[in-house]
Amino acid sequence: MRLDGLQNEMQAMMIEAGSQKPFATGQSVSSDFGNMLSKAINNVNSLQKTSGTLQEKFDRGDEGVSLSDVMIARNKASVAFEATIQVRNKLVDAYKELMNMPV
Template identity: 35%
Template sequence: MQNDLMGLDSVLSQISDVRQSVTDMNAISIAPNPLSNGAVGQVSFTDIISNAIRNVDSQGQEASQKMTAVDTGQSDDLVGAMIASQKASLSFTAMVQVRNSVMMAYDDVMKMPV
């Protein structure tokens, strides 16, 4: 009987330790960027998605500016404009595919029985 109580106390202390370690977790720590001198930062899903959207938007604006410059005769770089346009199109398509995957995952989670 005494051994059972000691075993139960051991299990309860382990559960308490795990609960405390889970409570202490606020954000995901990632490996340091080799260019940032070993600093470990916090990652936010919102920040990642916002940066990706801004990047896709800036590529689209750059492609638009290059195409306008070619159309108005300010530039003869048709190849560069077409490459920028294809990069922007590919980035947008990839972003839409990521969005579709995230939405499918969200729907799968919402359909899970509780």
């Protein structure tokens, strides 16, 4: 289980974005952004699945899983999901602002 999965993923994306050369067309940027967003969402999904798996193991009495492991995994999944919701809200706000601009 990765303890700092979302933070590491975001830092890696920041480093990757800073090391790339500017693109000539907007199409390349949008496809890269889409891939980056897809990876981030898949990471959140994997955190939630890991959390659920740990919860099930703990509920079944697996001695290899402690309550603290379950709670940490739950909180990480919760924080990652909340961050995803905030990113979605910002994207929707930006879209609405662009749609309201006069042409």
